[in-house]
Amino acid sequence: MAPVPEPTLTEIAVSTLPPPTATDTAVPSSSTATSSTATPDLAEAAPTEAIASEPTALPTDTPTLEPTATPTPEPDWLNNAGRTAENLMYLGNPNASVTLVDFSDFM
Amino acid sequence: MLGAEHSIKETYVKNGQLLLIFAPVLNHGDRSLQTHQASECAADQGRFWEFHNILFENQDSFWFGDIQAMMKQLAADAGFDTVEFNACMNEQRHLDLVQEQDQFRVKAGIRGQPVFNINGDILIGAQPFEVFQGVIDPKLAAE
Numbered sequence: 001m002a003p004v005p006e007p008t009l010t011e012i013a014v015s016t017l018p019p020p021t022a023t024d025t026a027v028p029s030s031s032t033a034t035s036s037t038a039t040p041d042l043a044e045a046a047p048t049e050a051i052a053s054e055p056t057a058l059p060t061d062t063p064t065l066e067p068t069a070t071p072t073p074e075p076d077w078l079n080n081a082g083r084t085a086e087n088l089m090y091l092g093n094p095n096a097s098v099t100l101v102d103f104s105d106f107m
Numbered sequence: 108m109l110g111a112e113h114s115i116k117e118t119y120v121k122n123g124q125l126l127l128i129f130a131p132v133l134n135h136g137d138r139s140l141q142t143h144q145a146s147e148c149a150a151d152q153g154r155f156w157e158f159h160n161i162l163f164e165n166q167d168s169f170w171f172g173d174i175q176a177m178m179k180q181l182a183a184d185a186g187f188d189t190v191e192f193n194a195c196m197n198e199q200r201h202l203d204l205v206q207e208q209d210q211f212r213v214k215a216g217i218r219g220q221p222v223f224n225i226n227g228d229i230l231i232g233a234q235p236f237e238v239f240q241g242v243i244d245p246k247l248a249a250e
Contacts, residue, residue, distance in 0.1 A: 077121055077123045078121050081153075088128050088130050089146075090128045092120040099126045100125055100126070101128045102127065102223055103130045103132050103212045103221060104132055105132045106143060106159075106169070
């Protein structure tokens with residue numbers, strides 16, 4: 001008998017997912033969202049006929065099923081200007097490990 | 108320091124590794140006073156570093172002519188509030204400030220320009236970016 005090829009990770013993942021339905025993108029109704037801090041419950045969050053009939057209702061306190069960390073924006077150091085204690089203009093991160101003082105004339 | 112400055116900003120300032128400080132050197136009498144005051148008038152409008160670049164880009168034209176008029180024209184061309192900028196220049200509003208800033212370099216023992224102090228290491232004269240890299244990178248690596 002020929003060996004059965006082992007499924008790849010992608011194949012496993014796909015085979016365990018339920019088939020998509022028209023209600024998969026519906027958001028749980030507000031009745032299932034008791035508060036914004038409630039632990040997401042996949043069973044409660046499962047789509048229902050009632051939800052499917054109101055697919056455009058978007059409760060503001062709907063729990064997120066797959067919470068993602070909000071990325072912290074990188075500081076815009078090229079637009080961070082200020083003055084030193086000596087009243088000189090600086091640009092960049094005041095806590096940078098390297099400081100370059102440019103002694104120059106505009107002439 | 109116009110030559111290497113763009114690369115220094117993009118490589119080290121942008122990511123927060125380096126703080127760039129500008130210290131005026133008033134080596135050319137009234138023309139130095141006027142150009143540095145103009146940069147401070149630009150700072151009043153929150154645009155010091157932009158005008159600082161404009162001044163370096165145009166510095167070859169500052170040796171002759173009405174230097175105040177040149178500063179006002181550059182500010183107008185760059186879209187500054189000219190009423191405020193011109194008043195700042197006419198009043199010589201930042202004369203004391205730039206003279207005070209110049210004392211910082213006098214106390215630091217700086218006589219010529221440009222001179223660069225990088226965490227205590229001194230570079231004299233305009234240098235290519237690679238020279239700055241050779242000083243800055245080892246300091247970052249030592250962190």
